Amino acid sequence: MITVLLSLVLISYGDVGFTLSDEVVVWQLRFPKIIVAFFAGGLLASAGLLLQVFFQNPLAGPDLLGINAGSSLGVALFIMASGFLPESVMTIGQPFMAMIGAMGVFTLLAFLVHKNLSRISLLILGLLIASFTSSFISVLVNMTPSLQVKNFLMWSMGSFQGQTLEELPLFIFLSFVGILLLITLPKKLNQFIIGEQYAKSMGMNVRSFKFSLILICSLLVATVTAFCGPIGFIGIIAPHIARSFLKRSDIRLVMPAVFLIGSALALFTELILIFTSQYSLATNSILGLIGAPVIALYLYKERRML
Amino acid sequence: MIEFKNLSVGFNNKTLLKDLDGKIEKGQLIALMGVNGAGKSCLLKTLTALNPKRSGELSLDKVSYESSSPLDLAKKMAVVLTEKIHADFLKVIELIHLGRSPYTDVWGNLSDADSKSIFEVISLLKLERIQNNFFSELSDGQKQKVLLARALVQAPQYLFLDEPTTYLDIPSKVELMKTLKQLSHEKQMAVFFSTHDLNLIEDVVDFIWLIDADGVLHIKSPEDLRSSGLLKTNFNI
Numbered sequence: 001m002i003t004v005l006l007s008l009v010l011i012s013y014g015d016v017g018f019t020l021s022d023e024v025v026v027w028q029l030r031f032p033k034i035i036v037a038f039f040a041g042g043l044l045a046s047a048g049l050l051l052q053v054f055f056q057n058p059l060a061g062p063d064l065l066g067i068n069a070g071s072s073l074g075v076a077l078f079i080m081a082s083g084f085l086p087e088s089v090m091t092i093g094q095p096f097m098a099m100i101g102a103m104g105v106f107t108l109l110a111f112l113v114h115k116n117l118s119r120i121s122l123l124i125l126g127l128l129i130a131s132f133t134s135s136f137i138s139v140l141v142n143m144t145p146s147l148q149v150k151n152f153l154m155w156s157m158g159s160f161q162g163q164t165l166e167e168l169p170l171f172i173f174l175s176f177v178g179i180l181l182l183i184t185l186p187k188k189l190n191q192f193i194i195g196e197q198y199a200k201s202m203g204m205n206v207r208s209f210k211f212s213l214i215l216i217c218s219l220l221v222a223t224v225t226a227f228c229g230p231i232g233f234i235g236i237i238a239p240h241i242a243r244s245f246l247k248r249s250d251i252r253l254v255m256p257a258v259f260l261i262g263s264a265l266a267l268f269t270e271l272i273l274i275f276t277s278q279y280s281l282a283t284n285s286i287l288g289l290i291g292a293p294v295i296a297l298y299l300y301k302e303r304r305m306l
Numbered sequence: 307m308i309e310f311k312n313l314s315v316g317f318n319n320k321t322l323l324k325d326l327d328g329k330i331e332k333g334q335l336i337a338l339m340g341v342n343g344a345g346k347s348c349l350l351k352t353l354t355a356l357n358p359k360r361s362g363e364l365s366l367d368k369v370s371y372e373s374s375s376p377l378d379l380a381k382k383m384a385v386v387l388t389e390k391i392h393a394d395f396l397k398v399i400e401l402i403h404l405g406r407s408p409y410t411d412v413w414g415n416l417s418d419a420d421s422k423s424i425f426e427v428i429s430l431l432k433l434e435r436i437q438n439n440f441f442s443e444l445s446d447g448q449k450q451k452v453l454l455a456r457a458l459v460q461a462p463q464y465l466f467l468d469e470p471t472t473y474l475d476i477p478s479k480v481e482l483m484k485t486l487k488q489l490s491h492e493k494q495m496a497v498f499f500s501t502h503d504l505n506l507i508e509d510v511v512d513f514i515w516l517i518d519a520d521g522v523l524h525i526k527s528p529e530d531l532r533s534s535g536l537l538k539t540n541f542n543i
Contacts, residue, residue: 056392187414190400191407193393197356201387202460203380203408249396252414 037160037266039175045262047220048235061236066129071225074101098222158229233291313362335490338500340517383464384457405459447478467499
């Protein structure tokens with residue numbers, strides 16, 4: 001178990017070491033990408049884990065539930081409006097709006113689930129939210145001057161590479177806040193796994209815990225989405241990979257593994273992008289090629305559950 | 307002692323039962339009976355603070371539920387529910403550990419006292435052989451036992467079980483009754499459970515709480531209940 005964890009660390013760091021030594025000259029270009037991929041992958045994967053526990057639904061993930069989309073809508077509104085906004089709000093505004101969007105969708109979902117929504121309906125609802133927001137965004141795009149549209153389209157491709165050294169500190173700061181908040185959760189998540197009622201009977205304030213999950217998860221998704229664009233699949237597959245490797249459910253073990261697997265997935269995608277740089281592939285297409293089969297495999301294995 | 311007066315219970319803004327009076331004392335073994343839909347689960351969940359009461363007074367050791375913290379309540383009472391547990395790869399021992407949550411630190415680490423009480427419960431319920439299995443792979447009887455173990459390591463003075471005998475075969479039912487009797491009479495725990503198995507419990511429990519078709523709660527010893535004719539009117543027995 002520990003070796004699995006360690007080897008994952010090694011894989012992650014192996015990637016880092018490899019790219020560093022290979023491209024020493026351009027480390028200023030590569031280094032931010034590696035940092036960004038490491039944190040973004042980890043945060044998204046952790047957000048996926050939180051969502052799966054929250055909804056007791058192994059197919060929950062920030063992309064499938066439309067939380068990425070909510071974030072995107074926030075960012076879209078911000079980028080479209082950026083022509084009218086003062087310079088001073090530029091850096092913080094994007095993550096802030098992403099956070100609002102993510103929280104909006106999550107709160108909506110949490111409220112509806114309270115009304116006894118089945119597992120499948122939840123996912124369909126997530127897809128509906130995602131398609132609603134993307135339609136809304138394309139309407140916005142058509143109504144906006146071209147410079148902002150170009151910025152937005154670049155962002156909406158989703159990439160760990162769009163960051164400059166100036167943006168990096170804010171991203172790292174938000175990532176650390178996210179990680180610190182994550183560290184406070186394992187005990188309560190463990191209690192929550194066996195069901196809301198049992199958690200309550202063990203003295204947990206379920207209402208405030210759920211609220212803090214919504215807040216933390218939205219922060220994680222928003223941080224990534226604001227800086228990297230909507231990134232798919234990591235949030236849903238990393239928890240599955242972690243669980244099937246560890247064969248444990250204790251969040252104290254699962255959470256770090258999920259984080260590192262998320263990081264490894266993001267770094268791996270980066271690595272492929274570097275090797276295939278002459279084709280300028282998109283991050284999300286690579287993740288889709290890895291992610292979709294993994295989910296399909298899971299569905300096949302667990303078909304009796306759904 | 308858990309005490310209630312003029313208690314109304316219900317959910318989703320609907321009142322199911324009202325004007326309930328009663329008390330549960332340590333050392334008592336109590337069975338809650340009533341036809342399906344009478345409101346047994348609802349009453350049980352209100353008594354365990356899982357559902358809020360609609361109105362009336364409800365107190366534990368003279369302190370009302372509202373003025374005690376959830377954690378204080380959790381250290382005095384524990385539940386075994388009918389809800390299914392869906393966690394994959396959850397080990398029996400880890401599930402039992404969770405029962406100590408009200409006592410452990412923010413990380414959920416076990417102290418020596420925690421480990422000791424877990425060890426005692428495991429040997430009391432003879433769970434040594436399955437403690438490293440996955441919960442999802444157990445039989446219904448074993449699951450029930452493990453959930454009971456989780457509740458017991460919570461060190462409750464009041465133990466509540468919602469229809470614990472429903473999915474069990476006859477030997478497991480009898481064994482569970484023995485265990486519950488042992489807990490209430492030897493360990494001075496109050497044990498309160500809902501059930502439909504009148505034949506099984508009649509000779510074991512101290513009191514039967516019967517919710518009749520009109521939503522009235524009758525609290526009687528099994529002998530009094532039999533002579534009262536209530537069983538005939540409610541269960542055609």
